Amino acid sequence: MITRRKFLHRTGLATTALLMDHLPPFAQSAPVKALTLDSNTLAKFVDPLPIPPIAKPDRYQPSPLDPSVKIPYFRLAMQPFEMKVHRDLKPARMWGFASGFPGPTFDVRSGQEILVEWVNQLPAKHFLPVDHNLAGAGADQPEVRTVVHLHGGKVPPESDGYPEDWIVPGKSALCHYPNNQDAAMLWYHDHAMGINRLNIYAGLMGVYLLRDDAEDALRLPNGKYEIPLVISDRFLTPEGQLYYPVSDKPNAPWVPEVFGDTMIVNGKIFPFLDVDARKYRFRVLNASNARFYHLSFANGATFSQIGTDQGLLPAPVSLKALMIAPGERVDLVVDFSGHRGEEMILKNDAFVMMQFRVSRDKVDDASLLPATLRPVQKIPESQAVKTRMLSLDEYVNRVAEPILMLLNGTYWHQPITENPVLDTTEIWTLINPTDDSHPIHLHLVRFQILDRRRFETSSYMSKREVKFTGEAELPDASEAGWKDTVRAQPGMVTRIIVHFEGYAGRYVWHCHILEHEDNEMMRPYQVLAKP
Numbered sequence: 001m002i003t004r005r006k007f008l009h010r011t012g013l014a015t016t017a018l019l020m021d022h023l024p025p026f027a028q029s030a031p032v033k034a035l036t037l038d039s040n041t042l043a044k045f046v047d048p049l050p051i052p053p054i055a056k057p058d059r060y061q062p063s064p065l066d067p068s069v070k071i072p073y074f075r076l077a078m079q080p081f082e083m084k085v086h087r088d089l090k091p092a093r094m095w096g097f098a099s100g101f102p103g104p105t106f107d108v109r110s111g112q113e114i115l116v117e118w119v120n121q122l123p124a125k126h127f128l129p130v131d132h133n134l135a136g137a138g139a140d141q142p143e144v145r146t147v148v149h150l151h152g153g154k155v156p157p158e159s160d161g162y163p164e165d166w167i168v169p170g171k172s173a174l175c176h177y178p179n180n181q182d183a184a185m186l187w188y189h190d191h192a193m194g195i196n197r198l199n200i201y202a203g204l205m206g207v208y209l210l211r212d213d214a215e216d217a218l219r220l221p222n223g224k225y226e227i228p229l230v231i232s233d234r235f236l237t238p239e240g241q242l243y244y245p246v247s248d249k250p251n252a253p254w255v256p257e258v259f260g261d262t263m264i265v266n267g268k269i270f271p272f273l274d275v276d277a278r279k280y281r282f283r284v285l286n287a288s289n290a291r292f293y294h295l296s297f298a299n300g301a302t303f304s305q306i307g308t309d310q311g312l313l314p315a316p317v318s319l320k321a322l323m324i325a326p327g328e329r330v331d332l333v334v335d336f337s338g339h340r341g342e343e344m345i346l347k348n349d350a351f352v353m354m355q356f357r358v359s360r361d362k363v364d365d366a367s368l369l370p371a372t373l374r375p376v377q378k379i380p381e382s383q384a385v386k387t388r389m390l391s392l393d394e395y396v397n398r399v400a401e402p403i404l405m406l407l408n409g410t411y412w413h414q415p416i417t418e419n420p421v422l423d424t425t426e427i428w429t430l431i432n433p434t435d436d437s438h439p440i441h442l443h444l445v446r447f448q449i450l451d452r453r454r455f456e457t458s459s460y461m462s463k464r465e466v467k468f469t470g471e472a473e474l475p476d477a478s479e480a481g482w483k484d485t486v487r488a489q490p491g492m493v494t495r496i497i498v499h500f501e502g503y504a505g506r507y508v509w510h511c512h513i514l515e516h517e518d519n520e521m522m523r524p525y526q527v528l529a530k531p
C-alpha cells in the first residue's frame with residue numbers, strides 16, 4: 001500500500017489537519033509500483049535535451065485597444081499527439097499545444113501586445129481519471145474542457161483564463177496579452193475547473209518569455225546560450241504510457257498529491273546537453289503537479305541565481321543548491337568555463353535530472369554576469385491599507401488521509417471574500433497549520449515576501465489563535481525579488497505584500513499543487529474599481 005505519507009518526500013510530523021468524520025474513509029491504495037516503470041532501468045543520457053520551438057505569429061491583426069495598430073496574432077491548437085520521452089520507450093500518448101510537451105515558447109517584448117487564439121482540438125473523452133465529485137467536474141459537465149491561463153501575466157480578466165471560462169473540443173478562445181510588465185519568464189497552461197491536474201499532467205503547458213530593454217542592456221548569455229529547462233515528474237506504465245495514480249475508490253479517484261518517480265526535462269527522461277565552456281542562462285520552470293525540487297550539481301559546482309518568478313533579482317545570488325516549488329521559476333547563470341571536458345549531472349537530491357557535457361575547447365565569452373541587475377524597491381508595510389488573515393487548511397478522514405483542502409475554510413462556490421481595491425496595497429497573511437508546504441499563486445499581480453514566522457499549530461487548530469513561537473524570518477536573497485507564487489511553509493505564517501494594479505475584475509488565487517487546487521484549494525477574488 002502506498003499511503004500519502006510514503007508519497008510525501010517532505011518530512012512531516014503527525015498531521016495537524018482538521019478531522020472530518022462525516023465523510024467516508026479515503027485511502028490512496030494504488031499499487032503504483034506494480035503498475036509503473038522503474039525509470040532507473042532506463043539508459044541515462046542517450047537523448048539530447050529538446051529545445052521547444054519559438055511560436056511564430058500567424059498574421060497581424062488590429063489591436064482590441066486601437067484598431068489602427070496591427071499586432072501579432074498567434075493560433076495554437078491543443079491536440080492529442082504521441083512523443084518518445086526516452087529513446088528506448090514507445091511513444092507516449094499526450095495532449096499538448098501544437099503537439100509539443102512543452103508547447104512552443106513565446107518570445108515577446110514588454111510593451112508589445114499580442115493576441116492568441118487557443119483552439120481546443122482534443123477528443124471528447126479524457127484519457128486520465130476524471131473525478132466527478134470535484135467542483136466543476138460533475139458527470140453533468142463535458143468531460144474534456146480547457147481554458148488557458150498565462151501564469152504571471154498582467155492580463156485583463158476576460159483573457160486571464162478563469163477556471164469556469166472553459167471551452168469544449170471544437171471551440172476556441174481569443175486572449176489578449178498586453179505584456180505591459182517587466183521582463184520575466186511566464187508560462188501558459190490549462191486551468192480548467194476540476195481537471196486542471198489531469199490536463200497539465202497530459203502535457204498542456206509551455207513557456208512564455210517576456211523581454212525588455214533593461215534586461216537586454218545587461219548582456220546576459222542569450223541566443224543559443226539561453227535555454228529553458230522545464231522540469232516535471234510523471235509515472236509511466238511499463239509500456240511507457242503516462243500513468244496518473246488513483247485512489248482505491250473507483251467513484252472517487254482523486255489523490256491528494258502526485259509525486260512521479262520519473263524526472264522529465266523539456267519532455268525527455270535523463271537528457272544530455274552539449275555545452276561550450278562558457279556562461280549559459282537557464283530559465284527553469286517547475287511544471288510538476290506537486291513535486292518540489294532541490295536542485296544542485298552532483299560535483300558541487302556553484303551557480304548564480306539572477307531572477308525569480310517576476311524577473312531579475314537586485315543582484316546575482318551565488319548558490320550550490322536551490323528549492324523550486326510547482327509554479328515557481330528561477331533564472332540561473334551557470335559558468336562552465338572552469339569545467340572544461342567534464343560531464344556535470346544536475347540532480348534533485350537522489351534523483352538524476354540531466355547531464356551537461358562541457359566541451360574541452362576554450363571559447364571567447366562576451367556575455368556578462370553583472371554585479372547588480374536591477375533595483376527592486378521594497379514596498380513599505382505602511383503602504384498597506386488592509387491586512388487579511390488567510391488560513392490554509394487540509395481536512396482528513398479517520399485514517400488521517402486528506403480528503404479536501406480549503407483556503408480560509410471557504411469553498412470555491414461561496415461568495416467572494418477577497419476584494420482589494422485597484423491601485424491599493426494589501427498584506428496577505430497566509431497561516432499554514434498543515435504539514436505541507438503550499439505554493440500559493442495570485443493571478444494578475446506580482447508581490448514581495450515580507451517574512452515567515454513559526455507558530456503554535458495545535459492551539460491554532462483548536463482556538464484559531466496565532467501564537468508565534470519564533471522570530472520573523474526574512475526571505476533569503478534568492479526570494480528577495482518580485483514573486484507571483486510563494487511557498488507557504490508548514491507550521492509558519494507567511495506574509496506577502498501585494499499592490500493590486502492593472503485591471504479591476506475577477507481573478508483567482510490558489511495553491512499550485514494541482515491536486516490541492518482541483519479539490520477546493522482555490523478561490524475567486526475580485527479587484528474592485530476605485531470608488
Ligand SMILES: [Cu+2]
Pocket residue numbers: 405436437438439511512513516517521
Ligand atoms: Cu496546497
